[in-house]
Amino acid sequence: MQELKEAINIRYASEASCCSSLSCGGAYELAKVKEGEIFLDLGSGRGQDVLKAAKDVGRNGIAYGVDFTKEMVNVAENTRKKLKIENAKFFESEIENLPFSENVFDVIISNCTINHSKDKPKVFSEIYRVLKPKGRVIISDVLAVEKLPEEVVNDPVAWAGCYGGAIPQEEYFEAIAKAGFLNIEILEESTPYKKGDVMVKSLTIKIQK
Numbered sequence: 700m701q702e703l704k705e706a707i708n709i710r711y712a713s714e715a716s717c718c719s720s721l722s723c724g725g726a727y728e729l730a731k732v733k734e735g736e737i738f739l740d741l742g743s744g745r746g747q748d749v750l751k752a753a754k755d756v757g758r759n760g761i762a763y764g765v766d767f768t769k770e771m772v773n774v775a776e777n778t779r780k781k782l783k784i785e786n787a788k789f790f791e792s793e794i795e796n797l798p799f800s801e802n803v804f805d806v807i808i809s810n811c812t813i814n815h816s817k818d819k820p821k822v823f824s825e826i827y828r829v830l831k832p833k834g835r836v837i838i839s840d841v842l843a844v845e846k847l848p849e850e851v852v853n854d855p856v857a858w859a860g861c862y863g864g865a866i867p868q869e870e871y872f873e874a875i876a877k878a879g880f881l882n883i884e885i886l887e888e889s890t891p892y893k894k895g896d897v898m899v900k901s902l903t904i905k906i907q908k
């Protein structure tokens with residue numbers, strides 16, 4: 700776990716100050732964030748979606764971002780200060796242990812992050828815990844077309860590259876259902892594509908508490 704976290708951190712520390720896209724779907728746009736809402740982004744990276752949300756929720760709402768890479772949180776926080784945005788806040792934290800109490804958020808998004816987690820069931824149960832009843836969650840992520848071979852699953856570089864931790868849709872949806880979510884709606888699905896030597900796809904889903 701530590702080796703994996705280090706590989707992901709090293710990759711994202713170097714990505715923090717560059718401008719290539721790290722997303723794998725249109726989670727933010729599809730979340731249709733509204734005035735007054737309390738918003739959370741899991742794996743907020745350089746903070747773009749949180750800062751967009753801060754504008755969309757307005758003065759009566761608030762936007763939070765969580766990321767475990769210090770450099771990402773620093774870049775996001777510096778941008779926030781430069782743009783003088785008061786209703787956004789970034790936390791350096793793991794998405795497996797969220798620093799929030801129960802039933803806080805109206806809307807949660809995550810873009811290309813949950814594939815990195817070694818404990819996806821815990822991530823989904825944390826999402827369920829902090830989401831308000833009737834709250835919505837929009838997730839864009841990378842999924843494996845078939846169960847990945849052991850050598851890929853054990854390769855920290857593949858995990859950091861957004862595919863080593865990818866699991867098949869059935870397993871992903873089972874973890875969501877176990878957390879307590881009843882319906883999973885598919886909003887976007889790519890055709891399968893190659894990452895390293897394996898086939899994956901990008902999926903954007905909506906779930907509600």
Ligand SMILES: C[S@@+](CC[C@H](N)C(=O)[O-])C[C@H]1O[C@@H](n2cnc3c(N)ncnc32)[C@H](O)[C@@H]1O
Nearest residue numbers: 711721722742744766767768793794810812815
């Ligand atoms: C591919 S980037 C996506 C960033 C952002 N969501 C975007 O779309 O630009 C993944 C981000 O998730 C963070 N991350 C990966 N695993 C995490 C975990 N277990 N807990 C918290 N953050 C994590 C990384 O540090 C990185 O900033």
